[in-house]
Amino acid sequence: MLLFIILAVFMAVGTVLFVAWNMFMLRATDDHLKAAAGFAYRTKMEKLEMLTEQLEVYTEDLAKLHGQRLLSFFQKMFRSPKSVENKIKTLRKEMAKLDRGNFSGVNFLVLPGYAILDVEAFNITGDQKLFQDIRVMFSDLKGAEFAVYNTRHLLAAMFSCAIGLSGGAILAGGLAYAVGMEQGLWLVFGGLPLAVLLAYVLYNDLQSKSKKRREEIMSDFPQAVTEVALLTSSGMELFRAWGEVCKDSERKGSLYREMRRTVSEINNGFTPSAAINGFIRRCGTKDTARLGTSILQNLTRGNDELSEFLATLSKEVWDERKHNARRLGEQAKSKLIGPMGLIFLGIILLIIVSVGMGIGGMGF
Numbered sequence: 001m002l003l004f005i006i007l008a009v010f011m012a013v014g015t016v017l018f019v020a021w022n023m024f025m026l027r028a029t030d031d032h033l034k035a036a037a038g039f040a041y042r043t044k045m046e047k048l049e050m051l052t053e054q055l056e057v058y059t060e061d062l063a064k065l066h067g068q069r070l071l072s073f074f075q076k077m078f079r080s081p082k083s084v085e086n087k088i089k090t091l092r093k094e095m096a097k098l099d100r101g102n103f104s105g106v107n108f109l110v111l112p113g114y115a116i117l118d119v120e121a122f123n124i125t126g127d128q129k130l131f132q133d134i135r136v137m138f139s140d141l142k143g144a145e146f147a148v149y150n151t152r153h154l155l156a157a158m159f160s161c162a163i164g165l166s167g168g169a170i171l172a173g174g175l176a177y178a179v180g181m182e183q184g185l186w187l188v189f190g191g192l193p194l195a196v197l198l199a200y201v202l203y204n205d206l207q208s209k210s211k212k213r214r215e216e217i218m219s220d221f222p223q224a225v226t227e228v229a230l231l232t233s234s235g236m237e238l239f240r241a242w243g244e245v246c247k248d249s250e251r252k253g254s255l256y257r258e259m260r261r262t263v264s265e266i267n268n269g270f271t272p273s274a275a276i277n278g279f280i281r282r283c284g285t286k287d288t289a290r291l292g293t294s295i296l297q298n299l300t301r302g303n304d305e306l307s308e309f310l311a312t313l314s315k316e317v318w319d320e321r322k323h324n325a326r327r328l329g330e331q332a333k334s335k336l337i338g339p340m341g342l343i344f345l346g347i348i349l350l351i352i353v354s355v356g357m358g359i360g361g362m363g364f
Contacts (some may be wrong), residue, residue, distance in 0.1 A: 007174065010188050014170025021164035024112035032114035032156075037106045039153040041098045042146060048091050053257070055084040112164060113156025131155070134203070137210035140284040154206060158199040166195035213254045214285060220255040221287050222317040229310035238295065238306060239266060258282050272299055287317055 058081045094105055134154055138147040173187025224245055231241035246259035258279055265275040273296055280292035291313060298306040 007177070007185075007188060010170055011174045014167045014174065014188075014191065017163050017167030018171055019167075021112050021160070021167055024115040024160075024163075027115040028111035029115075032111050032118075033103060033106065033108075035114060035149065035152065036108070036110055036156075037098055037103050038146075038149060040106050041095060042142075042150070044091050044095050044098075046142070048088060048095070051084055051088050051091065053260075055081055055088065057252075058084060107157075109164065110153065110157045110160050113158065113160030114152070116159045116163075117152060117156055134206065137206050139281070140210045141206070141213055143278075143282045154202060158202050161202065162195050162199040164195075165198065166192040169195065216253050217255045217258075217283055217285055217288065220251075220253040221285070222314065222321050224255055224259065225287075225291060225310060225317060226314040229307065229314045232310060233307045238298075239263070239272065255283065255288075287313075 058079045061079065062081060097105065131151060134151045135147045138150040138154075142150060169187045169191030173184040173189075173191060176184030177188065178184075227245045228238075228241050231244060232238055236244070242259060243263045246256045246263065261282075262275045262279045265278065266272055270278075276292045276295050276299075280289050283289075283292075291310075294306065294309050294313070298309075
């Protein structure tokens with residue numbers, strides 16, 4: 001009887017959630033659809049940029065193997081420029097469809113989430129901490145220009161997932177149990193926690209990517225700024241030195257990609273100040289901001305002080321990196337104390353048991 005009551009309560013909750021999700025789907029507007037399409041377009045654009053860079057790497061690697069038939073054969077098999085070119089063509093066709101208003105490639109399941117965000121009763125605004133945290137992470141990961149739009153899309157996906165998936169899972173589990181499948185109870189009682197967990201996974205994935213990118217930039221920065229400092233101190237012009245440092249296709253880190261993007265923007269008509277400002281926004285770290293700000297200042301004052309500043313900055317970031325390495329080493333040592341204590345205790349217990357069994361075997 002108790003199980004029946006609990007099951008009835010869960011089924012009622014699932015019905016409410018599923019009906020609410022469908023009602024919000026009906027409330028979705030053309031603006032919501034365009035917002036989802038915009039996110040899909042930006043995602044494809046980012047993938048296109050990555051594939052374009054990959055194509056350059058594969059083409060360069062293949063050119064290096066000119067005349068080496070066997071190695072060239074394996075290069076074409078596993079790192080084929082042709083396969084990358086086909087992926088690029090497919091992406092461009094999909095983007096062209098979105099440009100023409102064909103939204104067949106858009107994730108429609110996220111639309112109820114957009115409708116939820118626009119309900120005043122929920123008070124989901126840009127002033128809330130969650131919104132600001134996600135916006136900052138998107139700014140770090142993809143730039144500040146579309147950070148607000150990307151934040152709204154992620155929140156819409158989280159709400160849509162939590163409400164729609166939980167309601168659907170509870171109802172599906174209840175129907176399965178009604179026809180004799182006892183496994184349906186797992187969906188009934190686990191549908192809501194699972195949906196909330198999946199919604200959190202979306203947030204956590206963004207958080208992990210943002211943290212990884214920031215750490216990657218901070219890791220590559222000392223080497224990059226040191227090389228720029230050496231080249232400029234030898235008399236090379238700043239942006240030529242900048243291009244020399246990042247032009248190697250084997251350097252695939254986020255920092256080098258942003259440096260290459262800066263060079264590309266300057267070559268395509270951006271002013272140096274606009275390109276460097278974009279570099280500062282996209283990287284979003286203290287050290288890259290110091291580097292970019294100093295370059296902006298020296299664009300107007302000349303390059304006399306820039307080489308000296310770069311040398312000083314190089315020394316500071318290397319010292320900071322050494323300090324961080326020592327700090328992480330000390331933390332690792334402290335974390336090992338617990339496991340070492342447990343191992344030592346296990347050894348002591350093993351010795352005591354062995355001695356006890358030996359004494360027992362002697363007949364005392």
